[in-house]
Amino acid sequence: MTLPTLRETLDAHGLSAKKSFGQHFLLDLNVTRKIVRLAGPFEGRAVIEVGPGPGGLTRALLESDAGRVVLVEKDPRFVPLLSELDDGWGRLSIIQDDALRVKEADLVDGPAHLVSNLPYNVGTALLIKWLTGPWTPHALTLMFQKEVAERIVAAPGDDAYGRLAVIAQAVCEARLVMHLPAAAFTPPPKVASAVVHLVPHADRPAPERLKRLERVTAAAFGQRRKMLRSSLKQLGGGALCEAAGIEPDARAETIDLAGFLRLADVLP
Secondary structure (H helix, E strand, O other): OOOOOHHHHHHHHOOOOOOHHHHOEEEEEEHHHHHHHHHOOOOOOOOEEEEOOOHHHHHHHHHHOOOOEEEEEEOOOHHHHOOOOOOOOOOOOEEEOOOOOOOOOOOOOOEEEEEEOOOOOOOOHHHHHHOOOOOOOOOOEEEEEEEHHHHHOOOOOOOOHHHHHHHHHHHEEEEEEEEEEEEHHEOOOOOEEEEEEEEEEOOOOOHHHHHHHHHHHHHHHOOOOOEEEHHHHHHOOHHHHHHHHOOOOOOOHHHHHHHHHHHHHHOO
């Protein structure tokens, strides 16, 4: 099936990006194919894509070894355009809904990948949902603003190190695998972007432990310039730190993942 270019498809449907949805389209199929290669191989597993827009990434996924390709698109304007990508083999499913509300376990059976150029305005919220929710993807390959991507993979002592890094790295191995300039998008955003590849740990923290980790990191990084004895005062302060084997005068940005997990484990 020969398809028109993405730009021709957008023009034919009279579509453009909506600022309110945080939309920036990736129309270069060489770039979308590279992202899919970084995400794979899929070996017949299902792939969920959030915010496909005009379908640049979708086209690359349908060319790959993915099994079912399930699209979750909030903007109803794109559903007719995306439907044109269906080759009749039953691989493509389109769900017109808000990705923050859908239950991924209802969309796919068995292990599945998440591959998405996420809308900028909900990217972090979606990642936290996937990291801490009941459904565990096989792997996640996601595009964010460069600043957010750097926060996900940051190490203790880095300027970008914070709550997002601790939560993400407690659940997954996270690597930054690709940088994209603003000029790669239509319309160009004001910032550069980057792709992060995350693979869940086999021994990811239990839900209750993850909730405690969220509480500890929210308090510690909520006042990141303060010593932990002060920022964690409501949770136990210096006594909590000492129980976890951590210096109460330390600051959150110097504590590694293992330290935060110890704090979570001794939290009353």
